[in-house]
Amino acid sequence: MKKVNNNFSSARRNFLxxxxxxxxxxxxxxxxxxxIFLGLWELxxxxxxxxxxxxxxxxRIAVTIVDLAGSGNLFIHIWTSLYETLIGFLIATALGFIIAVLxxxxxxxxxxxxxxxxxxxxxxxxALGPMxxxxxxxxxxxxxxxxVLICVIITTISMLNAFIACDSDKILLMKSMHANKFQILFKLIIPNALPEFVSVLKINVGMSWVGTIMGEYLSSKAGLGYLINYGSQILKLDIVMASIVLLCVLAGGMYFLVAPLEKRYKKNG
Amino acid sequence: MKKLLELNNVKYFYQTKESEIEALSDVNFSLEERAFTSLVGPSGCGKTTILSLIAGLLVPSSGEILLDGQKIQKHDARIGYMFQRDHLFEWRTIWQNIILGLELQKKHKDEKKLEFAEELLKKYDLYAFKSKKPRQLSGGMRQRVALIRTLVLEPALLLLDEPFSALDFQTRLKVCDDVHEIIKREQKTALLVTHDISEAISMSDKVVILTKRPAKVKKEVLLNLSGATPLGRREDKEFGNYFELIWRELL
Known part of the structure; x- marks a missing residue:
C-alpha cells in the first residue's frame, strides 16, 4: 500500500x-x-x-415529463432514440475505423x-434523407x-489522419526489427492512434444524436426527434422542451461514459 | 583484425519529382569486428543514408555491402539500429518495449532470450523500472532502454544514428559512457553517426570522415587514446590534436 505522508510543509498545505x-x-x-438559469426562467x-x-x-417541462411517463409513452420514445443512436454510433465508428485501416x-x-x-x-x-x-x-x-452517414466520414477522416501522422522513424524502427505490415498496423499504428480514437468517440456521441434526431424528423413514429416534431406540429412547446431536456440528459450521459477513456489513453499519446 | 562490414564502391541516388540527386558517390570503408567506428561529415552529406543502406532499409544504386563476407539482405537480423530519439512506445511498459523486437520475430516465448533480456535490465540498473511506463524514466534511462531493446536481438553490428543528440550536454556525457560501456562489454561492433567531433573521438577506435554531398570517404583516422571510458579519453593529451585534425578535414 502507498504510504501517505501527513507531515506536509505549510506551503504544501496551502497549495492543497x-x-x-x-x-x-x-x-x-x-x-x-x-x-440560477432555471430559477430565472421560472420567475x-x-x-x-x-x-x-x-x-x-x-x-411545465417537469409536469409534461411526468405526464408522458405516466402514459407509458415516454420510455418508448427514449428507448427508440437511445437504441437508434447506439446502433448508429457503433456501426459508424466500426465502419469508419475499418475504412481508415484499408x-x-x-x-x-x-x-x-x-x-x-x-x-x-x-x-x-x-440532403440524402429522401433517398x-x-x-x-x-x-x-x-x-x-x-x-451512420453523419458519423462514418468524419470517423474515417480523423482515424486516417491519426494513422498517417504516426512518426515515420517509429515505422523505420519497426522495419529495422523486421516487422511486417500487419505487425506495424497492430503493434504501432493502431495503439499510437488510440488517443485520437477516443476523441472520435466523443465527437461521434454528439454526431450520432444529430443523426438520430435528423432521421426521426424525416420519418419516424417514435423517438425524441419524433416527439419534438409532433409537439411543434400540435403547438405544444412543452413537449418540445421536455424532449430537448431529455436529449441533453441522454447525450450528456453517453458523453460521460466515453470521457473516462480519454483520461486513460490521452496520457499515452 | 577481422573485417565485419565492407562497403565497396557504394553509390546511391535519390529520386525526386524534379530530378535525380546523387547522395553517395563511391563510398568505400570497412568496420573491424568489435571495433567502435564513427562516421562524421558535413550536415546533409548522407551519413544517415549510409546507415539506412547498411540496415537494408534502402538498396544501393550500385556497389555492394558485405557483412561477414556475405551481401546484406533486406532487414538482416544481424544488424541492430538505434535511432536519434529513443522511440519507446508510451503505451507499453519498459519490459514490453524491450521485448518488442522479440515479439516481432516471434521469439518472445524463448526462455533463453527472455532471460537474456532480464539479465541486461539487471546489469544496466533498469530492472526496478521493468513495469514502469517510458514517461516515468529520465532521458538517459530511456536511451539505455532503447539500446537494450536493440541488444536483446543479439545483433553482430550496431548502427547508432546520433543517439545522443536529443539529450542535454551533461546527460549526454553520462549516456555516452553508459552506451560505450555496454557496447564494449557485450563485445559488439558499432558504427556511430554523429555531427559532434568530440563525441566521435571520445567513443571510437576509428573515425571515417566524409566529404560533402555526393559523399565519399575523405579520410580515415585511427585513434589511439588512453582511458577506459569516453569521459576518460577526453582527458588524453592527444584528444585536442585529433580534434584539430578532423576539424580541418571537415572545413
Missing part, C-alpha cells in the same frame, strides 16, 4: 487548500449556473415577462478516394442509416 478551494468553487458554480415565466406558451418553463494500408486507394472523401464530408447528409427513405423505408432503419 487552494486546489480544494478551486475544485469546490468550480463545482459550486457549475450547479449554481443551472439553478420570468411566472411574472409574465416571457410567454410560457412559446418559451415553456421548468415546472486506406492506410493502400496508399494508392487512399489517393484515388481522397477527393470523394472530401466531397462526402462537405455534403450535408440531410434513404426510398432505400430502407421509414422508421428506425432510416434513422440508423442517417446516423
Amino acid at each position: 487548500r487552494r486546489q480544494r478551494k478551486d475544485k469546490f468553487f468550480v463545482g459550486f458554480w457549475q450547479i449554481a449556473t443551472l439553478v 420570468l415565466a411566472g411574472v409574465g415577462a416571457i410567454d410560457p406558451f412559446f418559451f415553456s418553463c421548468p415546472s 486506406l492506410w494500408w493502400s496508399e494508392r486507394l487512399r489517393k484515388i478516394l481522397e477527393p470523394y472523401l472530401i466531397i462526402l464530408n462537405s455534403l450535408p447528409k440531410i 434513404i427513405i426510398f432505400w430502407v423505408g421509414s422508421g428506425s432503419g432510416a434513422t440508423i442509416v442517417m446516423c
Whole structure:
C-alpha cells in the first residue's frame, strides 16, 4: 500500500487548500449556473415577462415529463432514440475505423478516394434523407442509416489522419526489427492512434444524436426527434422542451461514459 | 583484425519529382569486428543514408555491402539500429518495449532470450523500472532502454544514428559512457553517426570522415587514446590534436 505522508510543509498545505478551494468553487458554480438559469426562467415565466406558451418553463417541462411517463409513452420514445443512436454510433465508428485501416494500408486507394472523401464530408447528409427513405423505408432503419452517414466520414477522416501522422522513424524502427505490415498496423499504428480514437468517440456521441434526431424528423413514429416534431406540429412547446431536456440528459450521459477513456489513453499519446 | 562490414564502391541516388540527386558517390570503408567506428561529415552529406543502406532499409544504386563476407539482405537480423530519439512506445511498459523486437520475430516465448533480456535490465540498473511506463524514466534511462531493446536481438553490428543528440550536454556525457560501456562489454561492433567531433573521438577506435554531398570517404583516422571510458579519453593529451585534425578535414 502507498504510504501517505501527513507531515506536509505549510506551503504544501496551502497549495492543497487552494486546489480544494478551486475544485469546490468550480463545482459550486457549475450547479449554481443551472439553478440560477432555471430559477430565472421560472420567475420570468411566472411574472409574465416571457410567454410560457412559446418559451415553456421548468415546472411545465417537469409536469409534461411526468405526464408522458405516466402514459407509458415516454420510455418508448427514449428507448427508440437511445437504441437508434447506439446502433448508429457503433456501426459508424466500426465502419469508419475499418475504412481508415484499408486506406492506410493502400496508399494508392487512399489517393484515388481522397477527393470523394472530401466531397462526402462537405455534403450535408440531410440532403440524402429522401433517398434513404426510398432505400430502407421509414422508421428506425432510416434513422440508423442517417446516423451512420453523419458519423462514418468524419470517423474515417480523423482515424486516417491519426494513422498517417504516426512518426515515420517509429515505422523505420519497426522495419529495422523486421516487422511486417500487419505487425506495424497492430503493434504501432493502431495503439499510437488510440488517443485520437477516443476523441472520435466523443465527437461521434454528439454526431450520432444529430443523426438520430435528423432521421426521426424525416420519418419516424417514435423517438425524441419524433416527439419534438409532433409537439411543434400540435403547438405544444412543452413537449418540445421536455424532449430537448431529455436529449441533453441522454447525450450528456453517453458523453460521460466515453470521457473516462480519454483520461486513460490521452496520457499515452 | 577481422573485417565485419565492407562497403565497396557504394553509390546511391535519390529520386525526386524534379530530378535525380546523387547522395553517395563511391563510398568505400570497412568496420573491424568489435571495433567502435564513427562516421562524421558535413550536415546533409548522407551519413544517415549510409546507415539506412547498411540496415537494408534502402538498396544501393550500385556497389555492394558485405557483412561477414556475405551481401546484406533486406532487414538482416544481424544488424541492430538505434535511432536519434529513443522511440519507446508510451503505451507499453519498459519490459514490453524491450521485448518488442522479440515479439516481432516471434521469439518472445524463448526462455533463453527472455532471460537474456532480464539479465541486461539487471546489469544496466533498469530492472526496478521493468513495469514502469517510458514517461516515468529520465532521458538517459530511456536511451539505455532503447539500446537494450536493440541488444536483446543479439545483433553482430550496431548502427547508432546520433543517439545522443536529443539529450542535454551533461546527460549526454553520462549516456555516452553508459552506451560505450555496454557496447564494449557485450563485445559488439558499432558504427556511430554523429555531427559532434568530440563525441566521435571520445567513443571510437576509428573515425571515417566524409566529404560533402555526393559523399565519399575523405579520410580515415585511427585513434589511439588512453582511458577506459569516453569521459576518460577526453582527458588524453592527444584528444585536442585529433580534434584539430578532423576539424580541418571537415572545413
